[in-house]
Amino acid sequence: MKFGLFPSLAILLLLLVYSVTGCMTNVEELSGITQQDVSYSKAIQPILNQYCVSCHGTQAGVALNDYPSLMASVGNKWNNQIVVPGSATASGLYDVLTSSPQKQIPQMPIGGPYLTGDEIEAIKAWINEGANDN
């Protein structure tokens, strides 16, 4: 018993390490998928509904409840349209999702939970593809 326990613990530990690193690899592979032809109605608005509209509903400034409101939204600190079609890096909508947004804006949604890597990639791809109402 005294000597029999150790090998099985070691095997268990190896299996655990293997499954954890296996999972991490899967997550990385998933996030590495290049997203294409991202649909606003099917992919982007549902993300905004889930994470953002509780605070950014229909009020002035940043309203994320539908496509026309989003495209008309101008940030206080961003001081520009938050969606610049064709350039995610120039878009406040994308910038605030990153871990260290510019212009001293806190990462959105404030306090989290934050978007998954794939959700952020979808928004980035949609903006870079022209931010279409598709």
Ligand code: HEC
């Ligand atoms: C819990 C409430 C809350 C949620 C949820 C939330 N926000 Fe915000 N958001 C704020 C507040 C408060 C500010 C103003 C922050 C500041 O200026 O310091 C803000 C500011 C912003 C700004 C503009 C900053 C500026 O002034 O230029 C953008 C863009 C933004 N949010 C996008 C989002 C997006 C996209 C989501 C969803 C992924 C989201 N927010 C979720 C509360 C929230």
